[in-house]
Amino acid sequence: MTSLPPKIIILYASYGDGHYQASKAVEASLRSRGVTDVMLLDLMAEAHPLINGLTRFVYMQSFKTIPSLYGWVYNATKELPQEAPLLEVINSFGANKLQQTLRETRPDLIIHTFPQLALPRLLKKTGQSLPLANIVTDFDLHGRWIHAGVDRYYVATDDMKAEMMNRGIPEDRIRVSGIPVKPEFARHSKPSDGFLPEFLQGLVSESSVGKLTVLLMAGAYGSMQGVREVIERLLALGRYRIIAVCGRNRELYRGLQEQLRPHPDVHLMGYVEQVAELMRSSDCIVTKPGGITLSEALACKLPMFIYRPVPGQELNNARYLAQKGVASISRTPAELAQEIDELFGDESRLTEIRQKIENLRRPEAAEVIAEDLLQQWFAPKRAELVLT
Structure with a gap:
C-alpha cells in the first residue's frame, strides 16, 4: 500500500520581503525531505489586489511620514484577544479566496508566516478540519498571531514561548525553533x-x-x-x-x-x-x-x-x-x-x-520546523513512503 506525499500551503504577505523569505526557507526544507507539493500563496494580493496595493503603500509610507502613529496602533492592539471586533474584521479578508483554494487543492496542512488568520473562522464555519501552524517572524509577539484554532506555533525564543503560555497557549503547541532563514545563512x-x-x-x-x-x-x-x-x-x-x-x-x-x-x-x-x-x-x-x-x-x-x-x-x-x-x-x-x-x-x-x-542564534530554524511539521502530522505517511 502506498501513500501520496502531503500537500502543504504556506500563506504569506508582501508587506516587506521578510515573510516571503521565511516561506521560501521553509519550502526549501520541506522539499529537501521529499514534500514536493508545496504552494506559496500571498493571500491578500490574490484575494484583494486593490486593497493589498493600498495597504502596502500606506504601510510603507507610514515608516517615512508617520512612524509614531504606526507604532502607537501596533502597540495599542498587541494584547487584543482573538474575538476582538477589529481582529474579526482583519481576519475576514481573503476568506473567499481561501475557500476556493481549499476546494481546488485539498491541502493537508496550512502554514502562516504572516498573521492573516482567515482560516480558523472559515474552518469553523464550514465544519472542515485541517491542521494549522503559525511561524512567528519577529522577536516581538503581537496578538494577531494568537488564535485558539492554531495547532502549532514556531517562535524565535524561549522568552516568546513563555509569553505565549502566559496568554493561554498550551506549552505542547509551542516549539522554540528560531525564525527560518535560507540555508546559505546557516553555512x-x-x-x-x-x-x-x-x-x-x-x-x-x-x-x-x-x-x-x-x-x-x-x-x-x-x-x-x-x-x-x-x-x-x-x-x-x-x-x-x-x-x-x-x-x-x-x-x-x-x-x-x-x-x-x-x-x-x-x-x-x-x-x-x-x-x-x-x-x-x-x-x-x-x-x-x-x-x-x-x-x-x-x-x-x-x-x-x-x-x-x-x-x-x-x-x-x-x-x-x-x-x-x-x-x-x-x-x-x-x-x-x-x-x-x-x-x-x-x-x-x-x-x-x-x-x-x-x-x-538558531540558524537551522527552517530545518527544525520542517522536520517537526512532518513528525507532528505525517510520520505514518513518511514511513509508508520509505518502505515503498
Whole structure:
C-alpha cells in the first residue's frame, strides 16, 4: 500500500520581503525531505489586489511620514484577544479566496508566516478540519498571531514561548525553533581578514584590505542625508571599509553616488542576491530590525547596530536584542559611529557579544520546523513512503 506525499500551503504577505523569505526557507526544507507539493500563496494580493496595493503603500509610507502613529496602533492592539471586533474584521479578508483554494487543492496542512488568520473562522464555519501552524517572524509577539484554532506555533525564543503560555497557549503547541532563514545563512565560516566575495573583488581598493568591514543595509532608510553622514563618520575613523547596500532604493543609490567623494574604502551596491556572502564577509551590520534580517545576521554571527528603528514590531525587535546584549540602538550618525568604534576597541566586550550571539542564534530554524511539521502530522505517511 502506498501513500501520496502531503500537500502543504504556506500563506504569506508582501508587506516587506521578510515573510516571503521565511516561506521560501521553509519550502526549501520541506522539499529537501521529499514534500514536493508545496504552494506559496500571498493571500491578500490574490484575494484583494486593490486593497493589498493600498495597504502596502500606506504601510510603507507610514515608516517615512508617520512612524509614531504606526507604532502607537501596533502597540495599542498587541494584547487584543482573538474575538476582538477589529481582529474579526482583519481576519475576514481573503476568506473567499481561501475557500476556493481549499476546494481546488485539498491541502493537508496550512502554514502562516504572516498573521492573516482567515482560516480558523472559515474552518469553523464550514465544519472542515485541517491542521494549522503559525511561524512567528519577529522577536516581538503581537496578538494577531494568537488564535485558539492554531495547532502549532514556531517562535524565535524561549522568552516568546513563555509569553505565549502566559496568554493561554498550551506549552505542547509551542516549539522554540528560531525564525527560518535560507540555508546559505546557516553555512557560516568566518573569512580571513581582508576577504571579500568574488563578486566584489577588484571593485574595492587593496588599500582597504585588513580593515574592519561594516555592512550597511542602507536601502531601508528614507533619509539620504543620514546614510551619507554615517558613511562619512565611519570613514573619518580610518579603520573601516563600508559596503552600503541600497537595495531597490534607486534614488538613494544615485544620491550617494553624487554626494560621496570616490573613496577606496566605500563600495555602493544596489539590489543584490548575495546577502549571505556579504554578511559572512563583514564584521558587523547596520540594519533595520526586521525579524528575518536580524535572524540572518545572528546566523552569520554579526554584531548588530540598529539605526533609527521605526516604532512598532521593528523597534520592539531592536529593544529585545539590545536587552539580550547582541545589538545596539542609535538615533544619530554620530552615536552610531561611536557605538561601532567603541565595540571594536574593546576586545573583551566583542568576545562577550559573540558568545551571546552564539547562545541566541538558531540558524537551522527552517530545518527544525520542517522536520517537526512532518513528525507532528505525517510520520505514518513518511514511513509508508520509505518502505515503498
